[in-house]
Amino acid sequence: MSQPAKKTTRKSQQGFTDAEQAAMKERAKELRAEERMNKNRAAGESAVLEAIADMPEADRVLAQRIHELITTHAPQLMPKTWYGMPAYAEDGKIVCFFQAAHKFEARYATLGFNDAAQLDDGAMWAVAFGLTEITPAAEDQIIALIKRAVGEK
Numbered sequence: 036m037s038q039p040a041k042k043t044t045r046k047s048q049q050g051f052t053d054a055e056q057a058a059m060k061e062r063a064k065e066l067r068a069e070e071r072m073n074k075n076r077a078a079g080e081s082a083v084l085e086a087i088a089d090m091p092e093a094d095r096v097l098a099q100r101i102h103e104l105i106t107t108h109a110p111q112l113m114p115k116t117w118y119g120m121p122a123y124a125e126d127g128k129i130v131c132f133f134q135a136a137h138k139f140e141a142r143y144a145t146l147g148f149n150d151a152a153q154l155d156d157g158a159m160w161a162v163a164f165g166l167t168e169i170t171p172a173a174e175d176q177i178i179a180l181i182k183r184a185v186g187e188k
Contacts (some may be wrong), residue, residue: 052137061119063174079115086116094135097144100169101133101177109185124152130184143167146177176177 051059068082073108077141078112087098094125098121105123112123112130122132128151141167182188 048123058118058138062117065116065119076113079113082116083114083121086119086121090135091137094137094144097169098133098135100174101146101166104174104177105131105181109181109187111185125185131181146180148184149179153186154180154184 064081068078083102087095087102087161090098102114102121106114109123109130112125115124115134117121117129120132120134122129126132129149130151131148132144134141134147136142143145144167145163145164146166148154149162152162154162164180166173
């Protein structure tokens, strides 16, 4: 005997905020576009620059500089959007990403790294960093993290 399909209840959908639902819709759109792009660097670059241009000024300044640092110091990473935010992938896997503060009404923007990043350091290590501004010292730290994430010393 087959069981009737379960209905999706309103309650199960209440767990996500409007921003989270929008991010999931954006990710679904990106996946469809990703198939069409077929690893086209120019299309990914364009999508990232468009996402950055749509940000409020405080986030846009940070995202632009992060984009410049990543494309300069890890040019092998493919720019693309991920949940509507700038991200950089290698072999189809997201290595690092920028999350604007305004996206989730956070106090600071985030530079994050996924498990494809080679940041492992013992039994525990940081994979996300809050950003409010990019000073020369912070820029040096970001460059070192990016290089380490892609396996450079």
